[in-house]
Amino acid sequence: MISALLAAFTARNPYLCGRNFKNTHIMIQRIQSVFLFLAAITSALMFLFPIAWFKDFTVKLYVTHIQNFVPGSELIFSDFKLLPLSILAAIVVVLPLLIIFMYKNLTSQLRLIRLSILFNLVLIGLVFFYYVAQVQLVTASEAAYDKGIFLPLIALVFLFLALRGVRKDIKLIRSADRLR
Numbered sequence: 001m002i003s004a005l006l007a008a009f010t011a012r013n014p015y016l017c018g019r020n021f022k023n024t025h026i027m028i029q030r031i032q033s034v035f036l037f038l039a040a041i042t043s044a045l046m047f048l049f050p051i052a053w054f055k056d057f058t059v060k061l062y063v064t065h066i067q068n069f070v071p072g073s074e075l076i077f078s079d080f081k082l083l084p085l086s087i088l089a090a091i092v093v094v095l096p097l098l099i100i101f102m103y104k105n106l107t108s109q110l111r112l113i114r115l116s117i118l119f120n121l122v123l124i125g126l127v128f129f130y131y132v133a134q135v136q137l138v139t140a141s142e143a144a145y146d147k148g149i150f151l152p153l154i155a156l157v158f159l160f161l162a163l164r165g166v167r168k169d170i171k172l173i174r175s176a177d178r179l180r
Contacts, residue, residue, distance in 0.1 A: 030103065032165030036096040039116075039158035042151050043093045049148035052132055055141040061131065063089045063148070076138045085131060088123050092155070095119065096162075106170050113163045120159060124152045 050060045050067075060067040064086045065079045095116045102109045132143050 030165065030169070032162040032169070033100045033103070035158045035162035035165060036100050036113075039155040039162065040093055040096040042155040042158060043089065043096070043120075046089055046093075046148050046151045049151065050146045051127060051148040052135070052143040052145050054135055054143055055139040057144070059135065059139055060146075061135055061143075066135065076135060082131070085123070085126055088119060088126065092116065092119050092123055092152070096159070099162075106166055106173070110163070110166050110170065113159060113166060117156065117159050117163070120152055120156050124156070127152070 046063050050062050052061045053059065054061065058069045059076065060069070064082060066076050066082070068076065095112065099109055099112045099116065102112065127149065136143055
C-alpha cells in the first residue's frame with residue numbers, strides 16, 4: 001500500500017523520481033533507524049521530567065535547572081553550573097538523529113553510535129555521581145529519584161539495539177561481497 005502510494009507520488013513529481021529518493025526512503029526504514037529515533041526521543045524527554053527530588057520534595061533537579069518550591073529561599077546553585085549537563089544532554093539528543101541519515105557509510109555510523117553510547121554513559125555518570133551528590137550535600141537530604149533518571153538508561157538500551165542492527169548490516173554486506 002505504502003509502496004504503491006510512493007510510486008504514484010514519484011511518478012507525478014519529476015523531482016522525486018530519481019534513484020536517490022527511492023534509496024533514501026528504503027534505507028531510513030531500517031530497524032536501527034527506528035531505534036536511533038527512539039533513543040533521541042527518550043533522551044529529549046529528559047528535558048521535561050525531573051531527575052530527582054530533595055529535602056522532602058521541596059527541591060527538584062532537572063537537566064537544565066533546579067526548581068525550589070520554598071518561597072523566599074535562596075538558590076542552591078546557579079543554572080550556569082548545570083550548563084555542562086545541559087550541553088551534554090543536547091548532544092545525546094541530536095547525535096542519534098544525525099546518525100540516522102548516515103546510512104550510506106555504515107562504518108562511520110557504527111563509530112558514531114559508539115560515541116553516542118559513550119556520551120550517554122558520561123551523562124549518566126555526571127548525573128549520578130556529581131550533580132545529585134552536589135545537591136545532596138547542599139540540601140543535606142537524600143535524593144528521591146524521579147522518571148528523568150531512567151530515561152538515559154532506556155536511551156542506552158535503544159543505542160545498543162541500533163548498534164546491533166548496524167553490525168548485522170555490515171555482516172550481511174560482507175557476506176554478500178564474498179559471494180561475488
